[in-house]
Amino acid sequence: AGGLPLSIGFALAEHMRGSDVVTACFFGDGAVAEGEFHEAMNLAALWELPVLFVCENNRYAMGTALAFSESETDIQKKAACYRIIAEAVDGMDVIAVEAAARRAIHAVRETRKPYFLECRTYRLRAHSMYDAQLYRDRAEVDVWRHKEPIVRFQGWLEANHIIHPEDVPRMEADVDAEIADAVAFAEAGTWEPVEELTRFTYAESAVPAGG
Amino acid sequence: MQQGAIQQEAVQTIETTYREAVREAIRDAIKRDERVFLMGEDIGRYGGSYAVTKGLLAELGPERIRDTPLSESGFTGAGIGAAMAGMRPIVELMTVNFSLLALDQILNTAATVRHMSGNQFGVPLVIRMATGAGRQVAAQHSHSLEGWYAHIPGIKVVAPATIEDARGMLWTALQDPDPVLIFENVMLYNMTGKLAANAGPVDIDKAAVRRPGRDISLITYGGSLWKTIDAATALAAENIEAEVVDLRSLRPLDDATIMTSVAKTRHAVIVDEGWRSGSLSAEVGMRIVEQAFWALDAPIGRVCSEEVPIPYPSHLEKAAIPQTPKIVAAAKAALGRS
Numbered sequence: 001a002g003g004l005p006l007s008i009g010f011a012l013a014e015h016m017r018g019s020d021v022v023t024a025c026f027f028g029d030g031a032v033a034e035g036e037f038h039e040a041m042n043l044a045a046l047w048e049l050p051v052l053f054v055c056e057n058n059r060y061a062m063g064t065a066l067a068f069s070e071s072e073t074d075i076q077k078k079a080a081c082y083r084i085i086a087e088a089v090d091g092m093d094v095i096a097v098e099a100a101a102r103r104a105i106h107a108v109r110e111t112r113k114p115y116f117l118e119c120r121t122y123r124l125r126a127h128s129m130y131d132a133q134l135y136r137d138r139a140e141v142d143v144w145r146h147k148e149p150i151v152r153f154q155g156w157l158e159a160n161h162i163i164h165p166e167d168v169p170r171m172e173a174d175v176d177a178e179i180a181d182a183v184a185f186a187e188a189g190t191w192e193p194v195e196e197l198t199r200f201t202y203a204e205s206a207v208p209a210g211g
Numbered sequence: 212m213q214q215g216a217i218q219q220e221a222v223q224t225i226e227t228t229y230r231e232a233v234r235e236a237i238r239d240a241i242k243r244d245e246r247v248f249l250m251g252e253d254i255g256r257y258g259g260s261y262a263v264t265k266g267l268l269a270e271l272g273p274e275r276i277r278d279t280p281l282s283e284s285g286f287t288g289a290g291i292g293a294a295m296a297g298m299r300p301i302v303e304l305m306t307v308n309f310s311l312l313a314l315d316q317i318l319n320t321a322a323t324v325r326h327m328s329g330n331q332f333g334v335p336l337v338i339r340m341a342t343g344a345g346r347q348v349a350a351q352h353s354h355s356l357e358g359w360y361a362h363i364p365g366i367k368v369v370a371p372a373t374i375e376d377a378r379g380m381l382w383t384a385l386q387d388p389d390p391v392l393i394f395e396n397v398m399l400y401n402m403t404g405k406l407a408a409n410a411g412p413v414d415i416d417k418a419a420v421r422r423p424g425r426d427i428s429l430i431t432y433g434g435s436l437w438k439t440i441d442a443a444t445a446l447a448a449e450n451i452e453a454e455v456v457d458l459r460s461l462r463p464l465d466d467a468t469i470m471t472s473v474a475k476t477r478h479a480v481i482v483d484e485g486w487r488s489g490s491l492s493a494e495v496g497m498r499i500v501e502q503a504f505w506a507l508d509a510p511i512g513r514v515c516s517e518e519v520p521i522p523y524p525s526h527l528e529k530a531a532i533p534q535t536p537k538i539v540a541a542a543k544a545a546l547g548r549s
Contacts, residue, residue, distance in 0.1 A: 009298075198364075
């Protein structure tokens with residue numbers, strides 16, 4: 001939620017400079033319970049700032065389901081009550097998300113006002129490696145696994161003859177290789193020197209750290 | 212209150228107030244740099260809760276003097292974002308007490324972004340706020356929490372106690388690549404004094420010796436400076452020459468000036484309007500112990516606020532915070548004089 005007020009500042013800077021840049025701000029469903037979410041919605045609408053808010057609603061704030069944390073679980077309604085144009089889209093559908101995002105960006109560019117897009121999705125895996133997932137049933141996860149967006153998108157691409165099934169193994173191999181290269185690069189890197197522990201606590205051109 | 216004792220000779224001076232000096236600093240910065248703007252609660256149409264910004268909305272317009280809703284975290288975060296995006300915002304928080312609603316943004320974002328991003332992002336933001344007791348506005352509005360902020364790596368904390376510093380610290384803070392918090396003690400706004408007509412930027416990282424003396428170092432900042440100078444005057448009548456050190460910058464602390472003074476006087480009393488436990492005075496005292504212990508002839512003394520929410524009634528409010536007689540008594544105790 002801490003990033004929401006920052007997006008107001010980024011958009012305010014562009015507004016004051018008279019640029020046509022649109023600020024996009026991504027956050028989860030958990031953020032909407034924070035006061036900062038509501039402060040940011042109000043400021044964006046009040047000051048007519050060009051921000052695209054994208055809420056990735058995956059139904060869980062870490063281990064707490066939306067129904068246990070929100071009196072109103074229809075998130076886009078919260079933005080609408082600040083007089084921000086808001087819509088929800090099937091976040092498991094890549095094509096629907098792309099279409100909605102284009103529509104939203106276009107609206108922000110035209111109106112120079114904020115727009116709210118809620119992408120309704122699901123977190124198929126644990127929140128972190130420490131998460132034993134005690135808060136949800138295996139069966140629920142399985143239902144959503146069948147809606148998995150990459151598999152669904154692949155099916156759509158094949159049905160529309162944009163890719164052929166035989167292209168898929170090559171694309172997967174390319175991606176695997178790219179990831180392996182990135183991991184190898186990282187593993188071959190050197191650790192930050194301990195002598196530089198406090199470096200960049202402050203800018204180096206100014207008074208040094210250590211107050 | 213009259214500020215005169217430390218006024219240096221200047222070719223031409225104007226009679227002004229601390230409040231007007233802050234206002235002129237804001238006006239000057241906004242006129243000099245198109246990236247600078249001010250936002251905060253009741254700064255525009257109301258004229259500022261302490262009348263600091265009175266008249267600026269009409270002169271500079273609503274884009275540069277931006278009234279905000281009561282959303283401290285929201286507009287402080289907006290200031291951080293705008294600073295990261297190349298602007299030079301000044302965020303005004305009505306009082307340090309309300310700044311706690313923005314502490315998430317100040318500590319978890321402004322103070323950390325440079326280090327967490329490996330120097331890819333910085334936050335050249337200035338946050339001004341009123342601090343201190345004495346106006347009978349009770350515990351919701353009267354605390355002195357600048358010492359808390361001085362605990363945080365990644366930000367700088369300054370406390371202008373003079374009209375020159377009220378006029379000059381803002382511009383320097385705006386040139387700083389990192390967040391700077393400016394604490395204006397509410398009892399200083401009405402202070403009158405002379406200011407050089409060409410007064411300009413001053414440094415924001417050095418302490419200043421406001422009154423030289425040989426017998427004891429009285430180390431203070433902000434609203435307590437003038438009470439401490441009064442105490443030094445009273446002590447002089449008893450043949451005790453106190454040196455008064457105005458910290459000016461609470462983070463970073465100017466250890467060199469403090470230690471030079473203590474090495475000379477061999478005695479120290481720290482005057483801090485914050486609560487005693489875990490206070491800035493404790494930090495200053497411990498640094499003296501670490502760096503100048505063998506120069507000391509006696510234990511270090513402290514005059515701090517009583518450990519109580521600042522009360523509303525005037526007599527209790529006065530009793531809760533450092534006052535000149537307490538400072539005189541602490542100095543004499545440190546010197547073994549009765």
